[in-house]
Amino acid sequence: MLRLTVKHGLRANSQLAATRNPDASSYVQQLESEWEGAKPFTELPGPTRWQLFRGFQKGGEYHQLGMDDVMRLYKKQFGDICLIPGLFGMPSTVFTFNVETFEKVYRTEGQWPVRGGAEPVIHYRNKRKDEFFKNCMGLFGNGAEWGKNRSAVNPVLMQHRNVAIYLKPMQRVNRQFVNRIREIRDKESQEVPGDFMNTINHLTFESVATVALDRELGLLREANPPPEASKLFKNIEVLMDSFFDLGVRPSLYRYIPTPTYKKFSRAMDEIFDTCSMYVNQAIERIDRKSSQGDSNDHKSVLEQLLQIDRKLAVVMAMDMLMGGVDTTSTAISGILLNLAKNPEKQQRLREEVLSKLTSLHSEFTVEDMKSLPYLRAVIKESLRLYPVTFGNARSAGADVVLDGYRIPKGTKLLMTNSFLLKDDRLYPRAKEFIPERWLRRKDDDKSDVLMNKDLNAFIYLPFGFGPRMCVGKRIVDLEMELTVANLVRNFHIEYNYSTEKPYKCRFLYKPNIPLKFKFTDLKY
């Protein structure tokens, strides 16, 4: 059916099919008739530019709302699809809330899917005077150049063998995280301070650094970490904070360097300098190792990227740090909140984890990590209840009819799935944290069905879809599984405060409540 709804872009495929299969020619006709019969793009509901501009000013209906509240209002005001006009040179964007449209968009995105949202990064990289990023825009770029970079890094990053390579270094970082919790928690109450998200950020930053820069940077290990490591961490924070203001809110940065853009650009300069320095140090380390005849069958991600191209190694280090810190921290904070509020699920998870360990103090092996179904279900369920992003972005890869409207190729689209993830018709008892819904059911299982059996697979895509899906997926799976497993084997986790509206939505979801978890040591 999908093929029938796509006109340009896929037409060539359909015509090719028609030459092989005479029936396929009717596809092309139906496809064209759907386009012909659809309502024009200009009839899409939505606010005018002026209404939108007013809405975001003081006293306006969208003023100071989080992204998810703005989207809730759009959905209420305009229905399942609407056109939000671009302000100050930003492109107009079609917002869609209907899963059938997501599927059509993904299925027709083509070989080099285009994802918006990273324009400030692209702008910075294009404007750099030394033209370092010329022909190497990294994974935040688009088109054939993105395709070239992505094809080069997929065999390096998306490999299962990374589990074997990074299990040890990540366990080391994890031990430091557990020690840090013991240091910072209050001796009486056993609670960590409300800014615990900062410590989670240190964990995820260090975990990504072990991959992107082939080393720990010392933020969790040392009381006085190296200044360049602290600066890199700070700059990643600045960058992620300014991303929302530049990439989502109306901004003039494309025409003049606004104060926020200047801050962003300074942070980018320093991130670039620090990553280049660390990559140069890694080159020296690797050279030393090989001159000492120390050959290792398992080359690290950085070594493999350096073998391809030094530039790519630097750009990928930056992209992994930008893509892999805040996202993973939000995910881990959500898992901890859910486990803390559901002690019986926490206990079930602990039993599974402990059953894998040969001794209480032993480390997890690659083999152990293979069979932890409840742990995986906990993570999946948590990403449903507390997703990291409100949806995903694409430019239409072909002329396509969505919800009865003609959407021309190249139109910016925002597919918002976060409301569907909480819909009781799709996930019965949707507001509850029930990891069991993700476990395979036995044929004779008579317990409640917790997942709509006709659920469309395009509703739940926490890591995106297709050739553009998250390139850090393998790494983050390991990181989250290890972190959660290590926390529940060491501590009983509680959260004795309200979890009403726990996240605010900017570019990503971020905790909106102080994360004062109580970590009580388990006695074995």
Ligand code: HEM
């Ligand atoms: C729980 C944690 C994470 C979540 C939920 C997440 C989610 C996502 C999503 C939804 C996308 C867009 C996919 C698409 O357009 O279809 C993405 C892209 C990306 N992610 Fe992740 N991510 C996470 C962790 C990481 C980590 C740890 C890294 C780095 C090691 C990383 C690096 C990237 C990069 C570089 C991209 C851009 C890929 C491209 O456009 O080719 N992410 N991620």
